[in-house]
Amino acid sequence: DGGITQSPKYLFRKEGQNVTLSCEQNLNHDAMYWYRQDPGQGLRLIYYSQIVNDFQKGDIAEGYSVSREKKESFPLTVTSAQKNPTAFYLCASSIQLGGNQPQHFGDGTRLSIL
């Protein structure tokens, strides 16, 4: 089945630690995105990538980093510089960045502080 797989489902971070969230898609989509979801708020864009080896900051990129070495994969690292990392993180993809192509989401990773 085609889709977007995020792992792990739950992740705990210690003080000063970097953690990496995985996102893999087999939809052959060019564009991928990372969002942060907090209770009572809309999704906020962290980073997005239009194509392999390219990525751009979204609205709340500080304290996060990404890479896009393969079309299928767009991992997100939450660095120790992100002082309030507890949230639900959602990865999404679309056929391309431009045009009216809806985004499709993975099932998310819930990150908590130890």
Next chain:
Amino acid sequence: GQQLNQSPQSMFIQEGEDVSMNCTSSSIFNTWLWYKQEPGEGPVLLIALYKAGELTSNGRLTAQFGITRKDSFLNISASIPSDVGIYFCAGQLRAFNNDMRFGAGTRLTVKP
């Protein structure tokens, strides 16, 4: 970036009732999308709207792209218990997906 104003925040309804929720903004949007999210899962696309005035149905769900392009509504008819979840609107400001704005969601509870 500016988020969308989605209302109501939550709804508690009886099975069989109809439901209506909406999203508004001061900005003009190219595209409106409606998603449903269940606990511990990612949002699933329900309906996509691409033209002002467009009315689209998906089973018991109907959504409309407002004529002014600044709002959209979603109706659910004859609700059932599996309709429970959080419904999100999303609007695309320009023809690029990095410019998507999201509502805070409407949490729907359906009592049998």
